[in-house]
Amino acid sequence: MARPRTASRDAGEVDAVKGQPGQAVLPIYRRRGELVRLLPSVILVLFILWFGRAQVDSRKWLDIGTEAMYLAIAAAGVNVLLGYTGLLSLGHAAFFVSGGYAGAILSPALGIPPWLGFILAFAASAALGAVLALMCVHLHGFYLTVVTFGFGALVPAIVVVAKNQLGGPAGRAVDHFVDTSKVPGAGHGPFSLQLGLFYLSAFLLVVVLFLCWNLVRSRWGRAFMAIRESEVAARVSGVNAYWYKVASFALSAGIVGVAGWLGAQRFVLVSSQVATPDQSFRYVIMVAVGGMGTLAGPVLGAFAFSFGFAIGWVQNTFRDYQGLLYGTLGLLAIATAPEGTVGNLRRLARRYQLRRARRGAVLRTMPPPDVAPELQLPAVRERAGTEGNAVVLEVSGLTKRFGGVAALSEVDLVVERGTVHALIGPNGSGKTTFINVVTGLYKPTAGRVDLDGQSLEGLSPAVRSRRGVARTFQNLQLWRRMTVLENVMVGAHARERVGLVHALLRTPKARRVERRLSERAWGLLHFVGLAGRGRDLAGTLAFADMRRLEIARALASDPEVLLLDEPAAGMQVSEIHDLADLIRQVRDAGVTVLLIEHHMDLVMGLSDRVSVLDYGQKIAEGSPAEVRHDDRVVAAYLGQETA
Numbered sequence: 060m061a062r063p064r065t066a067s068r069d070a071g072e073v074d075a076v077k078g079q080p081g082q083a084v085l086p087i088y089r090r091r092g093e094l095v096r097l098l099p100s101v102i103l104v105l106f107i108l109w110f111g112r113a114q115v116d117s118r119k120w121l122d123i124g125t126e127a128m129y130l131a132i133a134a135a136g137v138n139v140l141l142g143y144t145g146l147l148s149l150g151h152a153a154f155f156v157s158g159g160y161a162g163a164i165l166s167p168a169l170g171i172p173p174w175l176g177f178i179l180a181f182a183a184s185a186a187l188g189a190v191l192a193l194m195c196v197h198l199h200g201f202y203l204t205v206v207t208f209g210f211g212a213l214v215p216a217i218v219v220v221a222k223n224q225l226g227g228p229a230g231r232a233v234d235h236f237v238d239t240s241k242v243p244g245a246g247h248g249p250f251s252l253q254l255g256l257f258y259l260s261a262f263l264l265v266v267v268l269f270l271c272w273n274l275v276r277s278r279w280g281r282a283f284m285a286i287r288e289s290e291v292a293a294r295v296s297g298v299n300a301y302w303y304k305v306a307s308f309a310l311s312a313g314i315v316g317v318a319g320w321l322g323a324q325r326f327v328l329v330s331s332q333v334a335t336p337d338q339s340f341r342y343v344i345m346v347a348v349g350g351m352g353t354l355a356g357p358v359l360g361a362f363a364f365s366f367g368f369a370i371g372w373v374q375n376t377f378r379d380y381q382g383l384l385y386g387t388l389g390l391l392a393i394a395t396a397p398e399g400t401v402g403n404l405r406r407l408a409r410r411y412q413l414r415r416a417r418r419g420a421v422l423r424t425m426p427p428p429d430v431a432p433e434l435q436l437p438a439v440r441e442r443a444g445t446e447g448n449a450v451v452l453e454v455s456g457l458t459k460r461f462g463g464v465a466a467l468s469e470v471d472l473v474v475e476r477g478t479v480h481a482l483i484g485p486n487g488s489g490k491t492t493f494i495n496v497v498t499g500l501y502k503p504t505a506g507r508v509d510l511d512g513q514s515l516e517g518l519s520p521a522v523r524s525r526r527g528v529a530r531t532f533q534n535l536q537l538w539r540r541m542t543v544l545e546n547v548m549v550g551a552h553a554r555e556r557v558g559l560v561h562a563l564l565r566t567p568k569a570r571r572v573e574r575r576l577s578e579r580a581w582g583l584l585h586f587v588g589l590a591g592r593g594r595d596l597a598g599t600l601a602f603a604d605m606r607r608l609e610i611a612r613a614l615a616s617d618p619e620v621l622l623l624d625e626p627a628a629g630m631q632v633s634e635i636h637d638l639a640d641l642i643r644q645v646r647d648a649g650v651t652v653l654l655i656e657h658h659m660d661l662v663m664g665l666s667d668r669v670s671v672l673d674y675g676q677k678i679a680e681g682s683p684a685e686v687r688h689d690d691r692v693v694a695a696y697l698g699q700e701t702a
């Protein structure tokens with residue numbers, strides 16, 4: 060099948076160089092399997108080994124090293140929620156304390172060996188995090204942050220109330236601590252306890268980073284990031300945003316709990332003193348200065364704080380100005396947001412590569428993988444018993460009022476399988492509202508929507524996506540700080556399932572799911588002609604390509620019906636031609652298309668049937684030729700058509 064693909068669109072090298080810097084941090088060009096990716100991990104491990112050896116005789120530095128390790132764990136935990144999922148919590152220090160208490164109280168109570176206490180700490184903090192999240196993640200932005208802040212401030216009060224169990228403000232001694240001198244490498248020196256704890260903390264940090272590394276390359280991590288970039292788009296792509304936010308919150312709290320357990324081991328004491336909003340704020344600053352949504356950022360931030368403040372000069376100079384210092388760093392974090400230090404380093408590396416490219420060096424990106432031809436086409440999911448249904452989407456009496464405005468009133472619409480059905484009408488006539496109601500983002504005031512003869516009433520956008528409703532957005536809703544490929548992979552979110560534990564450990568099952576999702580996504584990128592850009596960030600695409608990417612993402616769920624909301628808006632004439640070809644191929648592959656458009660040429664040349672909306676009412680319907688000559692349509696719509 061011929062595809063509308065221009066040479067330049069497939070030539071990733073050329074286009075990628077031209078990408079628009081400044082919109083987002085662009086990936087650094089890497090060749091296949093380049094070991095540079097492992098460099099930060101290698102540096103970290105070498106640093107840990109060196110530090111343990113070099114500071115074997117310094118109790119002070121061993122303590123500081125241990126603190127750096129567990130603060131890095133806490134920062135990595137905060138990063139799961141803040142950096143990947145985009146939710147700001149100012150109460151996470153509470154999970155640090157709950158982790159400490161869980162280890163101190165539960166592990167003797169349950170008779171569990173003390174060195175397994177970190178599992179209890181994780182579980183208890185994650186459970187507490189989940190409880191809080193269940194109550195508050197439906198809130199947005201500021202409101203969510205305020206609730207977490209209040210929660211964090213509540214913890215010291217709880218500790219006072221439960222004085223007998225938790226020890227009151229002074230804290231509770233940990234009598235069930237790990238004999239860290241038995242940790243391999245701790246040796247027999249005077250500070251073997253401290254050295255052992257340092258190695259234990261460092262080991263847990265490496266484990267946490269390994270899990271996070273797997274997470275961002277999994278269906279779970281991508282769902283988190285999609286929620287961060289555009290929650291609406293995530294929901295209509297089949298991601299149940301509420302539960303993913305709860306999961307992210309719990310995972311993040313659990314990781315911070317492990318850090319708290321290590322802190323309790325260090326001081327042999329748990330106390331609510333560290334559960335201040337101040338401390339929660341400090342975690343956030345560490346993550347933000349280091350780099351939100353990067354793996355190395357939180358570690359870098361935590362190390363800078365721990366080691367930085369341990370230097371005598373810094374201590375002497377800033378002892379009385381800590382608030383000022385944190386404030387300044389907060390401003391710095393905003394100035395370098397969102398990717399912080401790590402993001403800026405990456406930007407520098409990329410600039411260096413581009414400069415070399417301008418001098419003639421060839422920047423070789425990994426070519427897109429070959430994909431079986433059958434995966435390069437849209438597909439309609441097989442559904443037992445519904446294949447014969449000639450009507451895909453049936454809408455009757457659909458009404459949507461916003462206060463006094465009836466954006467839709469009593470609209471009936473029947474979309475037949477395998478057709479391109481156009482829905483046209485002047486600005487403000489209710490077209491986008493129609494899509495929002497059909498996809499479940501808006502609840503209709505009255506009327507019903509049936510897909511394949513089954514009512515969609517009361518179903519969430521995510522469930523409707525799984526049933527076969529997919530859409531694009533008039534105002535693009537791409538996940539800009541994710542790659543083009545990842546965008547399409549999240550589009551296919553609902554086609555696969557994989558448990559969080561599988562994802563974190565990247566088990567063979569998780570790998571199989573990844574392979575299937577990425578194959579499917581590459582196939583659809585070939586289909587829309589964007590395979591050459593697969594590894595670039597979506598935010599760097601040209602406008603017309605962004606629209607094509609939204610189509611690929613919507614197709615990834617194997618929809619029954621694809622709702623396109625003004626896909627040609629802002630496109631040039633030649634691009635509109637390509638788009639028309641693409642839509643025809645989508646229909647030929649068996650996906651029914653509901654096309655909302657403003658460009659009459661596109662609508663008339665492409666549609667099998669046209670319905671016209673005006674002021675929320677359907678005023679005409681028929682073949683393109685009939686509609687074109689309908690008096691009411693001419694009066695309401697074509698008369699003011701300028702394009």
Ligand code: ADP
Pocket residue numbers: 461464465466484485486487488489490491492493
């Ligand atoms: P179209 O897509 O055809 O340009 P819309 O569906 O966006 O039109 O809008 C139809 C009408 O509904 C407009 O008058 C608009 O102001 C109103 N409307 C749409 N969404 C909302 C909303 N969330 N709240 C209030 N009014 C809305």
Ligand code: MG
Pocket residue numbers: 490491492533
């Ligand atoms: Mg609209």
